Amino acid sequence: MLEIIDIATPRAYPPRVSAFTRRFWSSLAEGRLETTRCTACQRFSFPPKQLCPHCWHREVAWAPLSGNGRLYAATAIHAAPLAFRAVAPYRVGIVDLDEGIRLACALLENLPLDSPVRLVVLRHPDGPLFAARSVG
Amino acid sequence: MTRTVCIIGAAALPVGKWQKPADAPEQVLEHELLAGLVLDAVADAGVERGDIGAMAFSQCRPYTLQKYFATFMAHYLRLPCTGTVAEVLGNGMTAGLAFEQAANDILLGRARVALALGVNFESATSAAEHMMSSMRATGDVDFQVPFGITPIAWYAMDAARYIHEHASSRAELASVAVKNRAHAALNPIAQFRKPITLEDVLAQPMIVEPLGLFEVPPRGDGAVVLVLAEEDVARGLGRPYVRVRSRGFFHEGAHQISEVPNDMIRLISAETAGRTAYEAAGVGPADMDFAELYAPCTIVEVLASEALGLLPRGQGARAAAAGETSLGGRIPICTSGGLQSRGHPAYVTPFYSLFECAEQLRGRAGARQVPNARLGVTSAELGNYNAALVHVLEAVR
């Protein structure tokens, strides 16, 4: 289970939810990070996909992710798009999860690259997002 | 039969803020500016209007009200074509792909002379509003855009990684901006021409850490017309021209980042496209007299230069700081002033790169002329260099 952090404001740019991705966002809201995994080659993909991009097998299954990884790259964005002006400057990063997945997300602290990080859930009033923070 | 494409004429609008606010009583109109440039470029080429058989446009920004712009221009210029009249789109690579579309009509024998042209007007829309759209082009709308990752934020993360891995520094990267401004000072069509120092660059407000205002591209408008022709036509004109020696393209099959961890700052697309282009031309990076690269931020110029074999891996920023990529240096890079100072009207930026190559290779670059420039390399890209289009160009005088 990921740590859940309550945020008072709604998401600046809410993601769309489809019949397929609803599973990801619903699980995330409850502190579970999941993605799809190929039933043939067993590789994960992220974001979740309805087919396996690695081997083009059509059958995938939902699988849990630890949320543990390391920070590969990071920045702080000062010149922000309109929807993000109120929260600028804000940090984002690229995280390599232990399962061998690279993703981008919000970053809660200024951390040196290659630091171990863990993902957390940001529980906004209108739905969840995910972010990375330091371990411990 | 084997055909060879050449650039025989060119015209470009100085990059700047041409577009008027929507409520201004008098507007500057895209098609009026572009039509004038068509006449300039065709006169520069020395061909007749009736020789032109195709027009490949870079698509206009959504802020351009006139839609179906290509066919509207065919009417405005009253120019019947036997080849293709079309608009091309592909993020930052847009004008590079339009250039290829025009070249392909020549290679396929559909036209002997073709125009590659376009106009990018966007400056009347604020950066904050424009980024609401552009971040949807450089990220997954549902899994990346919700974090507010702007197009140049990806490059900023490249910069952070580069500094971390290669013990480089913001100052080394910032030296690229100083160098590009010095080049732009010699370029009459550059957007920013006043020389700057490293201290000036480092004193600018932060945009995306570790990149400040002068290390990222300004917003601006621009328009370019290139005249392409089959080499028989070019030869018959009796003027210097540019031969397209080769091209290389590679898309890495990823959008911004690969979900499978890789070495993000080794630009595999530029490396692969570059190798393809060099091999097809039978040359190597050491044979290049200059390079005009698509590099929105200082870090991108460093990474692309390394990927194209122009500078050693991990040493690009240091080499730029040491003056190796300046005019007069070992391999002058972005003699136009690059995207930071020449300017970056994105959908026509690769046209501006090709324009600079055409100026250099025809010996018309004035105070920024690379002496005896014979071979040049240019690149276009999209995303975080997820795809690259590379051309090797040669002077024929």
Ligand SMILES: [Zn+2]
């Ligand atoms: Zn698979």
